[in-house]
Structure formats: structure tokens, C-alpha cells
Amino acid sequence: MAVEVVMPKLGMAMKEGTVSIWNKEVGDSVGKGEPIASVNSEKIEIDVESPSEGTVLKITVPEGEGVPPGTVICYIGTPGEDIDATIVEEISEPVKENKAIPIPQSESSVTTKTFPGRVKISPVAKKMAEAAKLDIEKISGTGPGGRITKEDVQEAIKNSRELDTPPRPEPVNIVVQAQPIIESKQIPVSGIRKVIAERMYNSLRNSAQLTMNMKVDVTDLITLQKQTAETVQSRYQNKLTVTDFIARAVVLSLQEHGQMNSAYLDGKIHLHKSVHLGMAVALEKGLVVPVIRDADKCSLIELSGNIKDCAARARQGQISNEEMLGSTFTISNLGAYGIDHFTPILNSPETGILGVGAVNDIPVYKGEKIERRSILPLSLTFDHRVLDGAPAAGFLQTVKKYLEEPITMLI
Missing domain, CATH: 3.30.559.10 (Chloramphenicol acetyltransferase-like domain)
Incomplete structure (x- = not known):
């Protein structure tokens, strides 16, 4: 049976902990007592050790995300073992009337909507969509149960750029100095x-x-x-x-x-x-x-x-x-x-x-x-x-x- 690894409580006043970095990925083998992740609260950072020997079956809390103490951050067990827990982040607006809301049906594919204003989407994909100002209700999810993944958002961004690209103008004799491309790495502040x-x-x-x-x-x-x-x-x-x-x-x-x-x-x-x-x-x-x-x-x-x-x-x-x-x-x-x-x-x-x-x-x-x-x-x-x-x-x-x-x- 899979073993739960939870966010530790680093002090009586701790309300939220953040995963700084994962040392292991899904599918990696771990030994008992081996550090699998670093987590931190406001001013303390420690390594989380594996409670048992096995394989990382699922990571439920990504790097940079804060969760309350006791929250399951990953599962360790036997390869191929079935894990029922699924990370689902729901974005919803309050429903004004207490009435049943019809669920749209589709014969060709499974829709990502469960009811208006609610979409299944991963936390990383949500942040990417918000940064690109995309309407997540218009993005088709390819993940389990129609969940929108990071790859789905990347594809939607690509398609959006192609649609927004204006027709190529006729060539003119204007020399424009090329601007250097500055590469950067974004680090979440947590x-x-x-x-x-x-x-x-x-x-x-x-x-x-x-x-x-x-x-x-x-x-x-x-x-x-x-x-x-x-x-x-x-x-x-x-x-x-x-x-x-x-x-x-x-x-x-x-x-x-x-x-x-x-x-x-x-x-x-x-x-x-x-x-x-x-x-x-x-x-x-x-x-x-x-x-x-x-x-x-x-x-x-x-x-x-x-x-x-x-x-x-x-x-x-x-x-x-x-x-x-x-x-x-x-x-x-x-x-x-x-x-x-x-x-x-x-x-x-x-x-x-x-x-x-x-x-x-x-x-x-x-x-x-x-x-x-x-x-x-x-x-x-x-x-x-x-x-x-x-x-x-x-x-x-x-x-x-x-x-x-x-x-x-x-x-």
C-alpha cells in the first residue's frame, strides 16, 4: 500500500509550508531516510526524508506552492500501484441561484467543463494561462478527466500567437538594428x-x-x-x-x-x-x-x-x-x-x-x-x-x- 509523505509542521505558529525543490521525480526509486524534497516555512528550511523504501508514484504539490501542514505532498509505493488521489484545482465563481446547472455533452470528446465557471486545471497551467491572458474555458484539456495541463496551455499560446500575427507587409528599405535577446530564469519568491x-x-x-x-x-x-x-x-x-x-x-x-x-x-x-x-x-x-x-x-x-x-x-x-x-x-x-x-x-x-x-x-x-x-x-x-x-x-x-x-x- 502506498505511503503518504506529508508537509511537516515546522513550529507551532506555522500555517503554511512550501516545497522549495524536489530531489526526486515520479518513477524514481528512493531508500528509507533518503532526502526527497526540501520544504520551508517563513524562516526555516529542512529536508524531507522518505519514510520507506519504494518508488515515487505521484507528486501532489509542485515546487513553489504553499500548503498547510499535514497536506500530502507525494506518495511512495510499489511501481504500477494505483493511486486514487488526483490533484484538481477548481476555479469557480459563486452560483447565485440554487438550481441544477445542465452539463454540456459532446459525442466526440470529453469536455473539460463540469458547470459554467469551473474548470479542471493544474496549478502550473493556471499560472501560465493567467500570464498569457488566456480564457481557460476555451482551452481543451488532454489530461485525465479533461484536466488542462501545462502542454495544453503552451499549445494554446502558440495558436493564439499565430492567429494574432498580421499579414506580412511589402518589403521596404528600412534598416532596423536588431535588439539582443536577453535570456532569463524566473525564480518564484517564496x-x-x-x-x-x-x-x-x-x-x-x-x-x-x-x-x-x-x-x-x-x-x-x-x-x-x-x-x-x-x-x-x-x-x-x-x-x-x-x-x-x-x-x-x-x-x-x-x-x-x-x-x-x-x-x-x-x-x-x-x-x-x-x-x-x-x-x-x-x-x-x-x-x-x-x-x-x-x-x-x-x-x-x-x-x-x-x-x-x-x-x-x-x-x-x-x-x-x-x-x-x-x-x-x-x-x-x-x-x-x-x-x-x-x-x-x-x-x-x-x-x-x-x-x-x-x-x-x-x-x-x-x-x-x-x-x-x-x-x-x-x-x-x-x-x-x-x-x-x-x-x-x-x-x-x-x-x-x-x-x-x-x-x-x-x-
Whole structure:
């Protein structure tokens, strides 16, 4: 008997999942535990493994289509096994009168209509027809039960173009420069990419964002990091990074500058009592922001461990939607990519986000002498509706103070 493979539920808040890509096609053999597809919700993407050994008999959800959790996305069984489930998408208009509607009959072929305004058509074929502005009721379906397939729509588009082609005019002596044909591949915007696109657009549209930059001398911090590395490793089996110290400095600074740890909602400024720190993690499919809850109650070592744990689980696709909600301030680090200053976009409805660049060693005057110092660039984006430039600069100066006097973060 065929086995159903269903859309998994990726977190309690998940309402819809999307098939990103099918690794198998109908007729392909699969082994138990073998990845057959990648699916995603808003900010999580995982591989769906085959629950049993067999053959892919039917794929019921195409790539790029969203369905609720628990929906059957494919069947696995024995070759030649009969599957009764059929994907049918119905396009209908409301019937005003509760009367029986006669079904037109045809002796030569099976019609695709069941009643006026309702047509059997595959999701891909429907999108193609809509893009070409074709009346699907005039397209003959060659699929099972008269269902309109992608090939039927392609043929209808071809015929439509031939009918619309005007008669060839008489040749004239006009030289027209040929335009280059630009080939392109269309990629559906779904899953993580769709959520990021919507949230970033809404963030810029619904807030007054301003970015300021500052350089921080982290020479002493790096020295402290190296001096404590062996002790931290042996005692806590951990390694403190510059990012860990930055996160600690931000948390301490937010406690001193409460307006930065806030949100602008419904015309009011909501000051948060706790610091829930968002740490942006770059994945192949897009950016996710796991949240370190109650970061203000964590020591430097505890904060470092939480950051590494969340980042690792996010990269493995094991973090839930709930663990990426409720941040009050976010840190985004592009230093590993060699970026200096950049303009981070607010993770709405937060008031601030700190962009971290790459540490560079440069010559710096110390009195009359030139010394080699390690300089860290920081970029703070804040919501100007909540606070002005001066208090925002004050917050950034406090972060700078902690980083340039790192021993204060250990006391």
C-alpha cells in the first residue's frame, strides 16, 4: 500500500509550508531516510526524508506552492500501484441561484467543463494561462478527466500567437538594428526569501531610519581575548570571540540607554524591561535571526554559549519559528566578508540594529607616536521616531567605551 509523505509542521505558529525543490521525480526509486524534497516555512528550511523504501508514484504539490501542514505532498509505493488521489484545482465563481446547472455533452470528446465557471486545471497551467491572458474555458484539456495541463496551455499560446500575427507587409528599405535577446530564469519568491523581502520593504516604508558610523579601537579587547582563551577553553569548553564581547557590550549599553531597547507601536514607545538579543545568521537561503532571550541576565560565558548554540541549530535547520520571535535589538555581523561600514535595516518593530564590520590593523597616533592598532567599524541604524541623533550617538559611545575597556565587561 502506498505511503503518504506529508508537509511537516515546522513550529507551532506555522500555517503554511512550501516545497522549495524536489530531489526526486515520479518513477524514481528512493531508500528509507533518503532526502526527497526540501520544504520551508517563513524562516526555516529542512529536508524531507522518505519514510520507506519504494518508488515515487505521484507528486501532489509542485515546487513553489504553499500548503498547510499535514497536506500530502507525494506518495511512495510499489511501481504500477494505483493511486486514487488526483490533484484538481477548481476555479469557480459563486452560483447565485440554487438550481441544477445542465452539463454540456459532446459525442466526440470529453469536455473539460463540469458547470459554467469551473474548470479542471493544474496549478502550473493556471499560472501560465493567467500570464498569457488566456480564457481557460476555451482551452481543451488532454489530461485525465479533461484536466488542462501545462502542454495544453503552451499549445494554446502558440495558436493564439499565430492567429494574432498580421499579414506580412511589402518589403521596404528600412534598416532596423536588431535588439539582443536577453535570456532569463524566473525564480518564484517564496519561503525565507519572500518573508525577508516583505519585512525589509515594510521596515523601510513604516519607520524613519537613520544610520551613523563609529570606529572602535579593540586592540586591548583582542589582547584580553587571547590571554583568557586557554582558561575559558579548559574551564568552560568554549572560545570567546570578538562577536561575544560585542554582544555583551550591546546588552550592557541597552541597560543604560532604555530608549534603544524599545519599539514604536500604535503611536506609542514601548520600553522593554528585558533585553532579548537577536543575532543575525546568514544561511544559503537567506538571513535568519535567532533570539537570545533575557540576554541581560546572562554572563559573558553564558551569552557566548547561547549565541553559538542558536547559530549552529539555525544552520542545521533545527531552530523553531518561536525561537526567532520577540527580539528587542539585533546585531548583524558582516566582518567575515571583509565589509567595513554598511547600512543595516531595522528588524521591525525594533528601534535599533548594530552592524559590525571587519577588524583592520592600521597606524594610529598615540600622542606623538604611531602605533599599530586594531580598529573595528560599527554601523548603528535607529528609528528617528523614537529618539534623536544625540541619544543614539550616546548609546554607540557607551558600546565603544565597553569595547575599548573590555575588563569592565568582566567585573
